[in-house]
Amino acid sequence: MGVPRVLPGISVTHLLGNPALPLADERELRERLTARALHMLTAEVRKPTLFSVA
Amino acid sequence: MAYRVVHYLNQFFGGIGGEEHAGTAPVLRPTPVGPGILLQQCLGPEATIAGTVICGDNRMAERAEDTLPEVVAMVRSLEPDLLIAGPAFAAGRYGLACAMVGASVRRALGIPVVTGLSPENPGAEGLDSGVIAVVTGDTAASSRPAVEGMARIGLKLLRGEPLGPADVEGYLPTGRRINEFGDVTGADRMVEMLVRRLRREPFTSEVVVPRFDGVIPAPPVRDLREIVLGMVTTSGVVRQGNPEGVESWRATKWVRYSLAGLDRMSAEEYTCVHGGYDNRHVRADPNRTVPLDVLRDWEKQGRIGRLHPMLWSTVGNVMPVEWARQRGREVAQELRDAGIQAAILTAT
Numbered sequence: 393m394g395v396p397r398v399l400p401g402i403s404v405t406h407l408l409g410n411p412a413l414p415l416a417d418e419r420e421l422r423e424r425l426t427a428r429a430l431h432m433l434t435a436e437v438r439k440p441t442l443f444s445v446a
Numbered sequence: 447m448a449y450r451v452v453h454y455l456n457q458f459f460g461g462i463g464g465e466e467h468a469g470t471a472p473v474l475r476p477t478p479v480g481p482g483i484l485l486q487q488c489l490g491p492e493a494t495i496a497g498t499v500i501c502g503d504n505r506m507a508e509r510a511e512d513t514l515p516e517v518v519a520m521v522r523s524l525e526p527d528l529l530i531a532g533p534a535f536a537a538g539r540y541g542l543a544c545a546m547v548g549a550s551v552r553r554a555l556g557i558p559v560v561t562g563l564s565p566e567n568p569g570a571e572g573l574d575s576g577v578i579a580v581v582t583g584d585t586a587a588s589s590r591p592a593v594e595g596m597a598r599i600g601l602k603l604l605r606g607e608p609l610g611p612a613d614v615e616g617y618l619p620t621g622r623r624i625n626e627f628g629d630v631t632g633a634d635r636m637v638e639m640l641v642r643r644l645r646r647e648p649f650t651s652e653v654v655v656p657r658f659d660g661v662i663p664a665p666p667v668r669d670l671r672e673i674v675l676g677m678v679t680t681s682g683v684v685r686q687g688n689p690e691g692v693e694s695w696r697a698t699k700w701v702r703y704s705l706a707g708l709d710r711m712s713a714e715e716y717t718c719v720h721g722g723y724d725n726r727h728v729r730a731d732p733n734r735t736v737p738l739d740v741l742r743d744w745e746k747q748g749r750i751g752r753l754h755p756m757l758w759s760t761v762g763n764v765m766p767v768e769w770a771r772q773r774g775r776e777v778a779q780e781l782r783d784a785g786i787q788a789a790i791l792t793a794t
Contacts, residue, residue, distance in 0.1 A: 395791075405726075405794075406728070407681065408734055419740070422734075425737075426740045430749075430790075433667045434666045439660075439663070440661075440663075
C-alpha cells in the first residue's frame, strides 16, 4: 500500500489488544505494541518497511 | 443554429507570450485563437467557437481562488453549449488549469467539457469525472490528432450521443462502468485469458487494478519527548450513537473528536461502526484500536512530548483507493495545520 512504516497488529478484530488475556496482561501487550510503533517513528526508512513486534 | 463553443487556452497557445507572461490575467477574445483555428475547422459548420478565454498558467496556479470565478464569468458571458480546454499535452500547470477550469465550468454552467491531456499530465490525476480528457501525445507536435479527437468527442456530447468505452473513443477512463451483454460468459473469458497468459500472448484484463502510490517516508523523529503526536484510525471508532453518520462501508466522511481530558477510550462514550470485521472487541474496549490509555500515561510520564487532543477517525472498509487518497490528503493537511510532527494510524 506504500505506507512507509508498518507494524502488524495482533488481529484485525483487536489490533492492539487481546480479549483472551487478563486485563493487566492485555494492557502490557498494548504497551509493547505502542512502544514499538513509537520507536518506528524514530527509525530511518527509505521504502515501505514492515517492522515486527520484537 | 450552430452550437456555441468556448475555447480555453494558456498564455502561450493564446499567443500572448511564454513564461514571462505566465502571470497574465484572464482575457476574452471574440474569435478562435491559435489551436482554435484548427479546432474550428474540425468542428465544421455544426459548432462555432464563440470566443476564447486566455489565462496565464502561473496566474491560475497561484491565484485560482479569484482567477477561476473570473474565467467562469467570461465563459458564461458567451452562453456556450460546450467548453473545450487545451489541449495541454504533458504541460503540468496548463493541464491542471484545464482540469480546474473544466470542473468549475461544469459545476457553474452544467455544460459538457472536453480537454486534451497526456496520461502523465498531473491534471489527469483526480480529474472531475464529468470532464472528458482526450488522450494526447506529450507535445504540441501531436496537435492535429489531439484537436481532431477533442472536436469529434465535443460534437458527440453536443448532440447528446453516448460515448463508447474510453479505449475505443480515445479518452482517459472516467471510472464509469456501463453494463452490456456479451456473447461469451465470464467463465469462458477467464479461461481464455489464462490460456493467453500461459502462452505469453497479450491479453487485456477486464478489471482495472487500483494503482497504489509510493509515499516518500517522512524523516525519522529525533526525540519523541519533543513532538506533538497525532492519532488517526480507519478502524471505525465513533462517538456512541454515531451522530455524524459515518457509514460502515464506503465511508464518505471522516470525523474529528476531542479527547482532551480523557485518560482512556471508554465504551460508554465510544463505539465502532466498521462493517468489515467483527468489531465487538473494539466496541467492548475502543483502546484496542485507539491506544489512548497507554499514550496518555506516557504523555504524563514525559515519554512523548504532547499527545494532540484530537482523534481523526473513519471507516476504511471497501473504500475506493481514489477516495482514500482524497481523505488522506484532507486529514494530512489537518495534522499539519495542527502542528503534529508524527502520527500513529491504526488500520484494520
